[in-house]
Amino acid sequence: MSLPHAILTSLAERPGSGSELARRFDRSIGHFWQATHQQIYRELARLEASAWVEATAVEGAPGRKRRYRILPAGRQELERWTGAALAPPAIRDELMVRLRAAGEVDPGDLTHELDRLLNHHRAQLATYEAVRERDFPHPPASRTGLLQLLVLDEGIAFERQRIAFCEAALALLRNP
Amino acid sequence: MSLPHAILTSLAERPGSGSELARRFDRSIGHFWQATHQQIYRELARLEASAWVEATAVEGAPGRKRRYRILPAGRQELERWTGAALAPPAIRDELMVRLRAAGEVDPGDLTHELDRLLNHHRAQLATYEAVRERDFPHPPASRTGLLQLLVLDEGIAFERQRIAFCEAALALLRNP
DNA sequence: TCGCCTTATGCAACCACTTGCATATCCGAA
DNA sequence: TTCGGATATGCAAGTGGTTGCATAAGGCGA
Numbered sequence: 001m002s003l004p005h006a007i008l009t010s011l012a013e014r015p016g017s018g019s020e021l022a023r024r025f026d027r028s029i030g031h032f033w034q035a036t037h038q039q040i041y042r043e044l045a046r047l048e049a050s051a052w053v054e055a056t057a058v059e060g061a062p063g064r065k066r067r068y069r070i071l072p073a074g075r076q077e078l079e080r081w082t083g084a085a086l087a088p089p090a091i092r093d094e095l096m097v098r099l100r101a102a103g104e105v106d107p108g109d110l111t112h113e114l115d116r117l118l119n120h121h122r123a124q125l126a127t128y129e130a131v132r133e134r135d136f137p138h139p140p141a142s143r144t145g146l147l148q149l150l151v152l153d154e155g156i157a158f159e160r161q162r163i164a165f166c167e168a169a170l171a172l173l174r175n176p
Numbered sequence: 177m178s179l180p181h182a183i184l185t186s187l188a189e190r191p192g193s194g195s196e197l198a199r200r201f202d203r204s205i206g207h208f209w210q211a212t213h214q215q216i217y218r219e220l221a222r223l224e225a226s227a228w229v230e231a232t233a234v235e236g237a238p239g240r241k242r243r244y245r246i247l248p249a250g251r252q253e254l255e256r257w258t259g260a261a262l263a264p265p266a267i268r269d270e271l272m273v274r275l276r277a278a279g280e281v282d283p284g285d286l287t288h289e290l291d292r293l294l295n296h297h298r299a300q301l302a303t304y305e306a307v308r309e310r311d312f313p314h315p316p317a318s319r320t321g322l323l324q325l326l327v328l329d330e331g332i333a334f335e336r337q338r339i340a341f342c343e344a345a346l347a348l349l350r351n352p
Numbered sequence: 353t354c355g356c357c358t359t360a361t362g363c364a365a366c367c368a369c370t371t372g373c374a375t376a377t378c379c380g381a382a
Numbered sequence: 383t384t385c386g387g388a389t390a391t392g393c394a395a396g397t398g399g400t401t402g403c404a405t406a407a408g409g410c411g412a
Contacts (some may be wrong), residue, residue, distance in 0.1 A: 001368075002270045005277060012280040019390050032272035038367065041391060062288050062378040063390030064178040075281060082277045083284025086270065089295045094178045094264060096208035096327045101181060101258045104321035105251060108259025120264045144279035146348055154341050161337060165329045172249055177398070195360050215399065225366060238408045239360030 003043050004052075008035045008070060008078045011053060015069040018044055031128075031155055044068055052077055066110050095175060118166040125159035129150060179219050182209045184246060186255045187229060191245040194220055207304075220244055226254055233257055275345060287349050294342040299336035301341075305326060 006029050011022055012066030021044075024030070035043075047053045050108040058065040069079075095117070101108055135151050182205050186197055197220075198213040200206070220237075223229045228250030234241040271293070278286055312325050341352075 002268070005221065006273045009277040009280055012277075029273065029276060032267055034266055034268065036370070049234045049281075062388070063376060065390060073252060077198045078181075078258050078277055079281040079284060081291070082281055083286050086274065086286075086293055087291035089269060089292060090210055091208055092178070092210065093208045094262065095265065096330065097178045097185060097205065098183045098262065099257055099323050099327050100205060101185040101188075101254055103323040104185055105255040105258055108255060110259050110262075111258070113262035117262055117264060143348075147279040150341075150345060150348060151275050154272065155252055157337055161333055168326060172319075172326060212400070238358070239406060241360060
């Protein structure tokens, strides 16, 4: 389970409040490890109880805003986890199940759904490419930057592969 | 949630018992939607309660073996689901989080874990390629076969991408 | 025939995630 | 000045997935 360490990583990159983290997840790390704001708040409470992060109330902000910062023990935990045993990814790909099902029964409106999915992946690809142009106009010099770019490029490769796959599936379903 | 429909699809392809389904998942559909035998048995009980599958006891077998078969109502449900709204995949990729973390702290033994992961993906690729040679020596003629091959080839493309990515990450972590 | 191994099925507890809703606080507009 | 909207945090119930263990039945060797 990676959520606590995804949050620790995000806080190591930059301190922030729960809602800021939720927005950061939507734009950055969350592209690889999604989390709702409820998950993030609950996990922040646990991280604080473990003394891996500390929080200070932010005055003059709406709600009861608290700013979280990673503590040395949290950085140490993140380091331990980074080198710990890494399980192969648990694949849960509904699209593949659908297509296997479409081989057994009438696919119905599946082509319409594939079209919607294709649009989603094209939009996601455009997002990644915009981030790449904005954040990495030149090859980064630091190891941190190189690793961030590597991960971003994997996202781009994934979306491209997905787009090609949706197109192939649509071609197959449309031409009997 | 796709597990009930993954099971219905598998039973539509061929009837079988819970343990046979569990083995089939390990080799086939489970490459895209993993499930333990406990999940499968629980789900089979629900599918039976919904009258989407029926079971008959198998005599002369160890345990209390029961053979499941999809019913017309189950096939109808599978058809409904095939055309239903399809959500974009929920990505949860621990490897990407690790690499972002490795940009913030000392990566420790991460290269060793990446080596193990690389071996896993190479083995998985070899498995897929063996299945492809065995099951699809010639291009399939049926729509069912074409869809199965499409899904299999996506698995192959995924493993290749993953192998290239692990190699790139290793090169980056080893050459500072 | 007794005990053990294997196959097959299943229960129960736990944990993470999802969803819907509730509360707190600030700010600006009526 | 108070009321509604936006921001921020949080609770609680329901669901799916994981893990450890339990039970049932056939087969086989001592």
